Amino acid sequence: MIRILYLIYQWVIFVPLLILSTTWCTLTIIIGSTLGNNKFWGYYPGVIWGRFVCVAALLRIKVNRKVVLDKKQSYIFVANHQGAFDIFLVYGYLGHNFKWLMKQSLKKMPLVGLASAKAGHVFVDQSSRKGIVETMKNTRDTLKEGMSTVVFPEGHRTPDGNMAEFKKGAFQTALSLKLPIVPMTIDGAYKVLPIHSWRMSPSAISLTFHEPIETANLTSDDLPELMKKVHSIIESSLLSKGNS
Numbered sequence: 001m002i003r004i005l006y007l008i009y010q011w012v013i014f015v016p017l018l019i020l021s022t023t024w025c026t027l028t029i030i031i032g033s034t035l036g037n038n039k040f041w042g043y044y045p046g047v048i049w050g051r052f053v054c055v056a057a058l059l060r061i062k063v064n065r066k067v068v069l070d071k072k073q074s075y076i077f078v079a080n081h082q083g084a085f086d087i088f089l090v091y092g093y094l095g096h097n098f099k100w101l102m103k104q105s106l107k108k109m110p111l112v113g114l115a116s117a118k119a120g121h122v123f124v125d126q127s128s129r130k131g132i133v134e135t136m137k138n139t140r141d142t143l144k145e146g147m148s149t150v151v152f153p154e155g156h157r158t159p160d161g162n163m164a165e166f167k168k169g170a171f172q173t174a175l176s177l178k179l180p181i182v183p184m185t186i187d188g189a190y191k192v193l194p195i196h197s198w199r200m201s202p203s204a205i206s207l208t209f210h211e212p213i214e215t216a217n218l219t220s221d222d223l224p225e226l227m228k229k230v231h232s233i234i235e236s237s238l239l240s241k242g243n244s
Contacts, residue, residue: 003201006058010200017056025049026115033118039147042119043097050092057202059085059192063093064208064237067182071096072146075182075212076174080163080234081152082189085205089186090150093207098148101139101173122149136176143177153227159195161187163235166227175220180212183230185237208237 025045032041054061069075077094079086100121107113107123117123122138125131143149151170154163174181184207191203210233218226 006202007199009058014056014200018053021049021052021056023111026111029115030111030118033115033120038118038120039097042099042121046091046119050088050090052092053088054085054092054205057085057192057200059202060204061089061093062204062206064206065095067209067211069096069182069209069212070146074143074146074177074179075148076143076170076177076179077148077150077182077184078170078230078234079150079152079184079186080238081154081157082161082186083157083191083193083195085189085192086152086157086186089189089205089207094150096148097146098150099142101149101151101169136173139173140177143179148179149173157195158190161190161238163231163238166231168223168227171223171227171230172220174215175218175223175226178216180214180216181226181230182212183210183233184208185210185234187238206237206239210234210237 025048028045029041032038032045075096077090077096077098079090099119100116101124102116102121104123104125104127106116120142122135122142124135126135139149151173153166153168153170155167156164158164171181173179186205186207188203188205191201192205193200213226213230215226
């Protein structure tokens with residue numbers, strides 16, 4: 001009975017609220033970033049939006065934040081990718097100004113593409129060497145003075161809570177820019193909206209922040225061990241993962 005009631009709530013109340021709040025968020029970012037500072041307008045509307053969507057979905061959010069991060073320090077936040085609601089969770093509860101490293105294809109999305117450009121998010125171009133060089137330059141220019149980024153190095157969502165192997169991009173960026181990596185564990189989000197399903201569940205989600213890992217003294221030779229270490233740290237806080 002509860003599942004049936006939530007299904008009705010999902011389509012009659014939540015989905016319209018999601019559409020309205022997303023429209024408000026993108027328009028606010030576009031207008032605010034055009035007229036003012038995108039460091040403010042490219043971030044805080046997203047915080048309100050992310051938290052609102054999580055509340056509207058009736059999710060139970062728990063943030064485990066035992067580490068104290070320097071607001072003036074730029075970080076590479078690295079998290080496992082459990083589901084579509086990871087985006088709302090990060091926006092609402094990261095607590096640190098950041099810009100996404102986004103796929104070029106997202107530029108074409110109505111409102112979202114324009115809002116992302118106005119907000120100063122970095123679009124990643126891997127189609128040519130020139131594009132890669134330009135992307136690294138834009139990333140270097142963006143990630144400074146406390147501005148950070150969030151990366152899901154698995155590259156795709158998990159169907160069961162188990163983690164996949166990491167891709168190198170986020171770690172190469174951290175080594176290149178000499179920025180500390182902050183591992184984050186997202187747990188439970190894959191249950192909210194399972195892959196290949198439109199039926200949501202009001203599950204509990206936890207977001208755990210781990211101690212930053214310095215990269216200033218690391219080289220490319222340390223990359224495999226760094227990736228393995230971050231993967232292990234993130235996986236250590238997973239409680240609800242499924243069975244492979």
